[in-house]
Amino acid sequence: MGKYRELVFNITLITIGSILFVWALYCCGIGIDWRVFLILLAFAIILDNLGIMYTDIKLSLSPTIGITTFLIFGTVGAATLMVSSVMFDTIVVRKKIKNGLLNGGMFSIAYLVAGWFYEFIGGKIGIVSFSQIKYILSYVIISFLLNNFILYYALKVQGKILFKEYWNESVLLELGTYIVMIPVSLLLAYIYFKHGLLFFVLSLTPLIFIAYAFRMIRDLIKANKRLNAIYEMVKMINSKLELEQILDTIIEVISQVVSISAAAIYLTDSNGVATLVKSIGNREGEESFKSFKKNYFKDEGIIGKCISSNKTIVIKDLKQDKRFLKEQFLHNYGSVVVAPLRFSGSVIGCLMVLHVETNVFDEDSVKIIEIIVDQASVAITNAKRYYEVTKKSITDPLTKTYNRRYFNDALMENIMRADETSEPVSLIMFDLDNFKLINDTYGHLVGDEVLKEVAKRIKNNVRSDDIVARFGGEEFAVILPKLTAEQAYMIAERIRNEVLSRPIRTDKGDIYVTITGGVADYPEKADSAEKLISHADRALYAGGKSKGRNKIAIYEV
Numbered sequence: 195m196g197k198y199r200e201l202v203f204n205i206t207l208i209t210i211g212s213i214l215f216v217w218a219l220y221c222c223g224i225g226i227d228w229r230v231f232l233i234l235l236a237f238a239i240i241l242d243n244l245g246i247m248y249t250d251i252k253l254s255l256s257p258t259i260g261i262t263t264f265l266i267f268g269t270v271g272a273a274t275l276m277v278s279s280v281m282f283d284t285i286v287v288r289k290k291i292k293n294g295l296l297n298g299g300m301f302s303i304a305y306l307v308a309g310w311f312y313e314f315i316g317g318k319i320g321i322v323s324f325s326q327i328k329y330i331l332s333y334v335i336i337s338f339l340l341n342n343f344i345l346y347y348a349l350k351v352q353g354k355i356l357f358k359e360y361w362n363e364s365v366l367l368e369l370g371t372y373i374v375m376i377p378v379s380l381l382l383a384y385i386y387f388k389h390g391l392l393f394f395v396l397s398l399t400p401l402i403f404i405a406y407a408f409r410m411i412r413d414l415i416k417a418n419k420r421l422n423a424i425y426e427m428v429k430m431i432n433s434k435l436e437l438e439q440i441l442d443t444i445i446e447v448i449s450q451v452v453s454i455s456a457a458a459i460y461l462t463d464s465n466g467v468a469t470l471v472k473s474i475g476n477r478e479g480e481e482s483f484k485s486f487k488k489n490y491f492k493d494e495g496i497i498g499k500c501i502s503s504n505k506t507i508v509i510k511d512l513k514q515d516k517r518f519l520k521e522q523f524l525h526n527y528g529s530v531v532v533a534p535l536r537f538s539g540s541v542i543g544c545l546m547v548l549h550v551e552t553n554v555f556d557e558d559s560v561k562i563i564e565i566i567v568d569q570a571s572v573a574i575t576n577a578k579r580y581y582e583v584t585k586k587s588i589t590d591p592l593t594k595t596y597n598r599r600y601f602n603d604a605l606m607e608n609i610m611r612a613d614e615t616s617e618p619v620s621l622i623m624f625d626l627d628n629f630k631l632i633n634d635t636y637g638h639l640v641g642d643e644v645l646k647e648v649a650k651r652i653k654n655n656v657r658s659d660d661i662v663a664r665f666g667g668e669e670f671a672v673i674l675p676k677l678t679a680e681q682a683y684m685i686a687e688r689i690r691n692e693v694l695s696r697p698i699r700t701d702k703g704d705i706y707v708t709i710t711g712g713v714a715d716y717p718e719k720a721d722s723a724e725k726l727i728s729h730a731d732r733a734l735y736a737g738g739k740s741k742g743r744n745k746i747a748i749y750e751v
Contacts, residue, residue: 203351204296207344211299214306215277218270226267230391231275234263237398238279243287244405255371255405259398260305261379264333266386268319269309276301290552300344308337322384330380334372342368437577441472444570448547449474451566452559455527455550458486460501461535461543461574466492468501468543485523495521500532500544507532508560511552528552533563535571542571590664592642593649601663601671605723608661608675609716620682620715622672623730624652624689627708627743629668636702644707647698655689671727679715679748686711686746694744710738714749 285294317329712734737747
């Protein structure tokens with residue numbers, strides 16, 4: 195449906211723009227001095243080529259020539275010049291025929307409608323005076339709004355509106371350039387009418403130097419951004435951020451220095467299988483970036499190829515490169531760079547960045563991506579090591595649940611959060627029934643297998659935010675934020691039934707076990723962390739163990 199809507203929009207835009215342009219030529223004619231027109235067109239093309247791409251908008255000083263042409267030759271002459279200039283830049287220079295036709299249609303509509311509105315409200319052609327400024331402003335504003343409205347909708351139907359804050363910023367920058375271009379255009383038109391062609395051409399020349407200086411400043415700003423990006427990556431290496439924060443920072447830094455439509459990070463496991471750990475994309479293209487393959491084996495697809503070859507893969511035109519035709523999600527994009535994440539010579543993953551346009555990633559873009567991933571690899575490795583060390587210090591080695599020390603800290607943290615939010619927090623205390631008998635009958639190794647399986651069944655039946663800990667021996671504790679004792683009781687019952695439902699398979703045969711639990715909540719049934727533990731434990735023994743085991747009881751005040 196998205197491709198159909200894009201096709202309909204493209205055909206409509208080109209058709210309306212062409213009809214308007216041909217009709218204007220037929221009814222009004224151009225009425226220009228071709229010698230002056232060609233000079234102006236040459237300057238417009240030069241200024242277009244000295245422009246800079248800012249996300250999806252090209253900023254240049256060529257509208258100065260367009261406004262000047264309008265003041266000299268009128269609506270059709272200005273529209274003809276702007277359409278010719280943008281189509282030459284897009285089709286001849288940038289080799290994008292479809293975009294050239296779309297830009298031609300857009301400029302035709304914008305500049306013809308703006309010119310006709312100018313004439314309708316009383317603006318005069320061939321007159322440069324203060325009395326005309328309000329009319330000239332109306333021409334500029336109408337053409338600007340129409341251009342950006344059509345461009346916005348064109349990008350929307352193509353699913354290209356990514357990082358809207360940057361796109362909006364580029365619109366503001368473009369609008370800001372008109373503060374300079376309008377008075378310059380008035381001055382140039384005045385010179386043309388008062389001082390002749392030679393002086394007029396000489397007056398146009400400084401625009402080229404201004405545009406060149408503007409581009410140089412932009413390049414310096416871009417270089418500064420890239421240096422800052424590398425600095426941020428170096429800072430990240432020396433920090434103790436969690437892996438998720440590291441991945442977010444990598445994506446954020448990349449998006450600041452390179453124009454992208456989507457990005458993904460894959461990390462490899464001990465078997466060399468690459469797993470998707472982070473992906474982003476624009477809202478309109480959500481389906482395409484969410485269709486990224488989750489896992490890649492060595493040499494499988496574009497990700498597997500990057501990892502096995504340990505080399506950056508750059509494809510400037512995905513429509514022409516046939517190597518990865520089986521990768522369905524790539525059909526939605528025009529360019530891609532996949533750079534390996536390396537540490538100590540080994541590939542630990544890769545970063546993939548994509549753009550909907552072709553020929554987006556030049557040598558400088560690829561180079562900065564490679565610099566960033568080199569720094570990112572160190573940060574990712576440090577984060578993974580820090581996570582492993584931290585995890586070992588807070589995890590029970592047998593059951594892989596949290597240990598008693600972490601449980602105490604987590605419970606206090608949840609109690610304080612409950613005080614801030616006025617929400618409850620519940621605690622379930624579990625104890626395996628007759629566990630000593632299992633140890634005495636089958637031995638401690640079998641007892642360990644039973645503890646591991648029970649811990650697994652508990653974890654499989656709680657929410658992702660709930661905290662499961664081994665409290666000691668055969669006792670487990672579960673912290674349940676934002677739940678009352680009655681709500682926690684339902685989860686405890688689900689766990690009890692799960693433990694009871696099927697035997698635990700061991701080397702000594704199948705063993706059926708049961709579990710007893712006690713539930714209390716804060717602040718309804720306890721006013722401190724210590725009392726919460728005490729009351730849940732009392733419910734466990736007084737309400738469960740004393741009444742035959744294999745039961746769940748809520749503490750009663």
